[in-house]
Amino acid sequence: MFKPQIKVPATYMRGGTSKGVFFNLTDLPKPAQVAGEARDNLLLRVIGSPDPYAKQTDGMGGATSSTSKTVILSKSEQADHDVDYLFGQVAIDKPFVDWSGNCGNLTSAVGAFAISNGLVDKSRVPNNGVAIVRVWQANIKKSILVHVPITNGEVQETGDFELDGVTFAAAEVKLEFIDPADGDGALFPTGNVVDDLKVPGVGTLKATMINAGIPTVFINAADIGYTGTELQDDINNDVAALEKLETIRAYGAVKMGLITDINEAQARQHTPKVAFVAAPLDYTASSGKVIEAANINLLVRAMSMGKLHHAMMGTAAVAIGTAAAIEGTLVNIAAGGGALSEVNFGHPSGTLKVGAEAKNSAGNWLVTKASMSRSARVLMEGVARVPE
Structure with missing residues (x-):
């Protein structure tokens, strides 16, 4: 007997020149709320990988590295941060989710999702102006500030900011990567600039x-x-x-x-x-x-x-x-x-x-x-x- 499909709350977002499927950690099935095989298998199936045809037809992926992405967000466990951001780069033709780095483009969508899904304290969101969402990037353990425009208490998405690589204009989201040397390593691992x-x-x-x-x-x-x-x-x-x-x-x-x-x-x-x-x-x-x-x-x-x-x-x-x-x-x-x-x-x-x-x-x-x-x-x- 084949089981019916399960339903997982999700948001499909564009961030910069990428797009991906965003999840609130607490909305994932219990086994996928922790890192491991269950989580990876869920994300692979959502995106439509591994696909030997490299099209991701049976999933949400767009068959390019820019569109085969997943994000898991949760209330931050770090002091002075609003949201923890975990990024999974899903391989297209292999059964593999790479957790080794960040996606800078999708970072621009993290602030909006966090505000809209109640992960940011209401006191930090003005009725009109810019909300500064303090993001903890969990893959590389770094802080990022996402400046999210707010109009009438809602995230402002429309605007006239043009970004090459994206067809239509939208609202500008400023990103500040604090101490951006990746992880705990030196800025230049070899000690040389060349x-x-x-x-x-x-x-x-x-x-x-x-x-x-x-x-x-x-x-x-x-x-x-x-x-x-x-x-x-x-x-x-x-x-x-x-x-x-x-x-x-x-x-x-x-x-x-x-x-x-x-x-x-x-x-x-x-x-x-x-x-x-x-x-x-x-x-x-x-x-x-x-x-x-x-x-x-x-x-x-x-x-x-x-x-x-x-x-x-x-x-x-x-x-x-x-x-x-x-x-x-x-x-x-x-x-x-x-x-x-x-x-x-x-x-x-x-x-x-x-x-x-x-x-x-x-x-x-x-x-x-x-x-x-x-x-x-x-x-x-x-x-x-x-x-x-």
Whole structure:
């Protein structure tokens, strides 16, 4: 006898250039309220993974790394925080949920969900103005401030803020990533702002490996035969290119101390990211919009879950802003060098501005804050149905 589907309260939200299924922890079935196999199996089935066809037709996923995401929120157990935010990156073709990092884009939707679902004390939400939601990012154990616009006591989602990579305008949501060095590790795990990264079959590449927002390996576009103006099809239809970039990512992960053997990289797809940078050039974005070199500081292209991202991951944008603020990194050099507190970079969908505050203390670089603006809105709310 086949059992009926279960109903799990859920909200489908866009945050930045990503979208995912959001859950209140207490709404999950009891076995899924704790980390483990039951939780992973539930989220995999909600999203529609693993799917050998790589379409996620029988689930809520959108068959890209940007749209195969899940979020679990709960009242914060941390002092001086409102909500605990746990992010699960769901693999598309494998039975695997990666809990190793944050999603910066979906962070912009966390504040709105938390307010609308009663996870933020009413005294912290003005009738009109901006509510500052204090988010504890449970994957990387960091604080994020989400500035949520409020009108007549409700989250304001509509507006005229335009975000490249998102078709329609919405209300602006400002994000502040406090002390964004990922986890407990050093900002530069190797101790250097630039390293020689030996990659068998590829060569020795100059690399900046940074733990900010999300662990990221930055390399120069020219060193791997690119200009930095590439769009998704230029990379994602090239099997050899994807293999090369994944190999670079794996050896970067070892060098950063995230894994001990490159074979472990297969089970850690979400982190680190690998991105390539270049000085500004004119190019046409995926929307057809012409991006002029004079209007940007540098070009960045980033890989996510084995594919070139259609825009830029929010966490990688934090890494870009942080690295740009530190003299001598490949990102800083591509942006023209010197002391940079804010950069506007070109990505496949257009441009994004990100800022960071960095200081050198006794030879160690510290970043106190990174900031950027995104937007978010609820797409659908109700229940997700899941075969038991």
